[in-house]
Amino acid sequence: MVLSCKCGNNCIKIASDVLENISSFYQPCAECEDFKLKKFKPLKDQMDLKKIDSNLGRCGCGKRHMDVVMVQILKIMIDEGLKSIKSTLRMVGTPLITPGYPTPYIPYLPEKSLVIVVDEMGKGCAERILREVPEVKGVLKGDPKKTVGLKDSRSDSYVYELLSGCDMRCDIVPSPSGNICIYKNQKEIHIEFSRSNSPKIEKILRIQSKYDSPKILDSTCGPGTLGIASLKSDAQKVVFNDIWPPAVEMTLINLEVNGFPVERLVNMNNTNPKGQLDGLIASGDKFEVYCMDIRDLVNDLNEKFDIGIVDTFPGVENQEFVKSLSTLCQEIIII
Structure with missing residues (x-):
C-alpha cells in the first residue's frame, strides 16, 4: 500500500524513521533562547508588537520556542482584526505539535511541526499564518471542545475546516512493545494529547x-x-x-x-x-x-x-x- 498524503507532500513516514530522533526532536540547542511569557497577560504588555516577526527568537539551529511561535500567530490575528489588542496567548487556539511527543519542557519547534485549531479564523488570515510562520503546517477552524468524527449511526458527524496547509499529524503512543506512530488527518479525527504512558x-x-x-x-x-x-x-x-x-x-x-x-x-x-x-x-x-x-x-x-x-x-x-x-x-x- 502506498503511503501518500492528500497534500502531495511526504508527510507520512514509517515508524522507524519518525522515532529515530524523536527524543531530541524538540530539544533546544545550547544557543536556543529561553522565553518567559505569561499566558494570561496581554501580549502588548510584554513586548513591542512591532518587533514580532518570523525572526523573533529564532536560533541558528532553525528552532523556536513554541510560545514565541504562538506570539507571532497572535500578532497576525491582531493585525487581521480577529483578536483585540488586549488578547493573551491563551486566546490564540489549540496548538498540536507533530509528531506529538511528550516532553518535560516547552518544545522548540522546527519548520512544519505545528497544526493549530482555532475557533475564530478567516481563510485570508490562515493563509497569512501559513505563509509567515515557518513552523505552522496547517490551520484548522473549529471548536476543540467538540468531538470530531461520528459518534454513532444515529448522529451527525462533526469535522474541522482546513483553511490552509496540511492537517496530517502523527502522535507517538507508548506501548510495552515499543512506541507506536499514529497518523491523523486532524480535521476528521478527535484530538488526543500525547502522554508518557x-x-x-x-x-x-x-x-x-x-x-x-x-x-x-x-x-x-x-x-x-x-x-x-x-x-x-x-x-x-x-x-x-x-x-x-x-x-x-x-x-x-x-x-x-x-x-x-x-x-x-x-x-x-x-x-x-x-x-x-x-x-x-x-x-x-x-x-x-x-x-x-x-x-x-x-x-x-x-x-x-x-x-x-x-x-x-x-x-x-x-x-x-x-x-x-x-x-x-x-x-x-x-x-
Missing part, C-alpha cells in the same frame, strides 16, 4: 496477557491505536472496525506505518450518499479492517473472539454495543 493500552494488554495469542475485536477502533498495540503484543488476530470512514482510512495507514502490510479490498472513495462505507475494507496477515455499525458487524463475522473492545466517545451509550459484542466475545473491555 497510555492507560488504555495498559488496560488492554493487561487483560490480553491472560490469554495465549488471543483473537481481538476492536469494534470502535478510531485510527487503530489499541488494535495495533495488540498486534505488536502477539495477538493471534485483530479485527478493526469503525463506522467513520476517515478513521478506517487512518487505521490502514497506521497499520502500514507500524509494519503491518495492508491489502486494500475496497476503494475508500466509494462511499454511499451519506459518506459511509459498509463491509470488509482491507486485510493483512493477522488482521481485517471493517467499516460498519457494530450492530451490523456482528452479523457479518463468522468467528469467535477472546476479547472485544468498546471505546466510544464521551456521552455515547454503549449498552447496545456491549450486547452485540457479547454474542461473539468471551470478554468485553469497556474503555
Whole structure:
C-alpha cells in the first residue's frame, strides 16, 4: 500500500524513521533562547508588537520556542482584526505539535511541526499564518471542545475546516512493545494529547496477557491505536472496525506505518450518499479492517473472539454495543 498524503507532500513516514530522533526532536540547542511569557497577560504588555516577526527568537539551529511561535500567530490575528489588542496567548487556539511527543519542557519547534485549531479564523488570515510562520503546517477552524468524527449511526458527524496547509499529524503512543506512530488527518479525527504512558493500552494488554495469542475485536477502533498495540503484543488476530470512514482510512495507514502490510479490498472513495462505507475494507496477515455499525458487524463475522473492545466517545451509550459484542466475545473491555 502506498503511503501518500492528500497534500502531495511526504508527510507520512514509517515508524522507524519518525522515532529515530524523536527524543531530541524538540530539544533546544545550547544557543536556543529561553522565553518567559505569561499566558494570561496581554501580549502588548510584554513586548513591542512591532518587533514580532518570523525572526523573533529564532536560533541558528532553525528552532523556536513554541510560545514565541504562538506570539507571532497572535500578532497576525491582531493585525487581521480577529483578536483585540488586549488578547493573551491563551486566546490564540489549540496548538498540536507533530509528531506529538511528550516532553518535560516547552518544545522548540522546527519548520512544519505545528497544526493549530482555532475557533475564530478567516481563510485570508490562515493563509497569512501559513505563509509567515515557518513552523505552522496547517490551520484548522473549529471548536476543540467538540468531538470530531461520528459518534454513532444515529448522529451527525462533526469535522474541522482546513483553511490552509496540511492537517496530517502523527502522535507517538507508548506501548510495552515499543512506541507506536499514529497518523491523523486532524480535521476528521478527535484530538488526543500525547502522554508518557497510555492507560488504555495498559488496560488492554493487561487483560490480553491472560490469554495465549488471543483473537481481538476492536469494534470502535478510531485510527487503530489499541488494535495495533495488540498486534505488536502477539495477538493471534485483530479485527478493526469503525463506522467513520476517515478513521478506517487512518487505521490502514497506521497499520502500514507500524509494519503491518495492508491489502486494500475496497476503494475508500466509494462511499454511499451519506459518506459511509459498509463491509470488509482491507486485510493483512493477522488482521481485517471493517467499516460498519457494530450492530451490523456482528452479523457479518463468522468467528469467535477472546476479547472485544468498546471505546466510544464521551456521552455515547454503549449498552447496545456491549450486547452485540457479547454474542461473539468471551470478554468485553469497556474503555
